[in-house]
Amino acid sequence: MHPAKSVIFFTTASGAGYGLLFWLGLYGSLGLLPAGAWFAVVGFGLALILVTAGLISSTFHLGHPERAWRALSQWRSSWLSREGVAAIVTYVPAGLYGLAWLIVGSGTGWMVILGLLTALACVATVICTSMIYGSLKAIPAWHTGWTPAAYLVFAAMSGAVLLSLLGHLWRLPTVLVTDITALVAIAAGALVKFGYWHAIARAAPTSTAESATGLGTAATATRGKVRLIDPPHTMDNYLLTEMGYRVARKHATVLRDIVWAAAFVLPLGCVFVALLAAGVGGMVFATLAVLSMAVGLAIERWLFFAEAKHVVTLYYGESAA
Amino acid sequence: MTSLPEQAPKTKLGLVIDLDICVGCQACAVHCKEWNIAGHSGPLPDNEPYGADPSGVWFNRIHTFELVDDETGDSRTVYFPKSCLHCEDAPCVTVCPTGASYKREEDGIVLVNADTCIGCKLCSWACPYGAREYDDDEGVMKKCTLCIDRIYNETLPEDTRVPACVSTCPAGARHFGDLGDPESEVSLLVAARGGYDLMPEQGTKPVNQYLPPRPKKVPAEPLAAPRLTRDDDPGEAGLLARWVDKMLSR
């Protein structure tokens, strides 16, 4: 699949934003973030900017951005529509919760409800985003339970690294909790990515050039292998530029290594050092963790698209997908 | 509404494509483009058609495959036209966030409303068959309309109210009709010839059916090539020629 820059930015940025909002909602409600108005301004500000920038960038690849509002109408059947609705609904508890925090500080009685609602709305929105991809049977590498798992855990992980940075910047007494949260989330993220890559490497093909044409199958009472000898058009068409994108295997291997290093190993090391260093050293290493992960997740998302094979390629010379 | 019709359409208009007969002449693809460029979903992009890098939207594409039997090494060429299959469980319809993609309740035709499509392209990702092509000029998705503007067009003579591709096929490899009616000509043809679905494992329940190529006729005795020269058998030559042949052959 063609990795569109706007979609890569959208899913990684809004993922990190929802992740941060989730932790603010959950840990704020649990009284684990004893901080005042400025923390609320920066924390909620950063999360909402990431989320909003992501959503806006996702409209860049539309043919008719001015009609984007129409996408809210089909939530009964369409995950893309559900995502739009969930994203807008999330602003309500998140905005109220951030405002309340600004005014009365974190963690007081009735605010817990708003905090938990915010966390829940974030989970729902990220699930909807992931299911846009996970529901597509025609792209077998996405049509698996690993897709929602990956989107959820990467949102939690990138949000946790941001929270850990905030914890260091504000020298929160609970910085140990936010650092350990980040470490656990990164470890979980690495496990899920490993599981995903392992699963797609082992998965039996869903469709083949034979099932796509019926030739060489029982349907036509024939035997053998199908080979494309003449494509229907001499130049690439929309289908091939959009769905036929393939990353060279050797590049994929190198890029996967970079993802391992930048999205998981380095941030894990940095957060660990930050945890030990505290003070200014803690701030520096927590920042490095955030930067490294941003690069790592962008490449991870690029690969998620570039490595996924669409079954339409079976009509264009691929033998299995 | 992008949910599929609550009542599965009883009438299922669609095409039956005979892979035994198709000669890959591309006439249906050309007529499809010609009709639809000014039809329901027209105009269709057609950039640099005679230039170095032509591009554009077509609703019907003809692939050419070779099927090679691994055991006997026997091979055959199959011309393979492909357009929207107007699936009963059309994933392109249910993923659409705007309701622009829809399946008609009255005849099962799958269409795109160009006035409400936002050009998110998700439907083209959801279609396993590559039946949707994006129109960059208009910023909306395009696809085969089953020539809705021909089949119901009362200004056309009744016997020509069939899709452009069907009307034009010089070999008679394309048929149009109601596949929801078991007694229709197309349904009888499908039953008689063992029509089948493309990628049934994708769960789309295509309405369009493909008819398999008939078994190859292999003669019992291998045919010998006809003799082109008669240098060894002067039997049929005239008297003089036989005498010359005899003298020279000594």
Ligand code: SF4
């Ligand atoms: S062939 Fe593709 S575009 Fe046509 S109805 Fe089926 S899924 Fe939709």
Ligand code: SF4
């Ligand atoms: S491109 Fe248009 S028709 Fe296709 S899913 Fe998006 S809004 Fe619907």
Ligand code: SF4
């Ligand atoms: S039915 Fe009409 S639009 Fe569809 S492939 Fe045939 S000619 Fe083209």
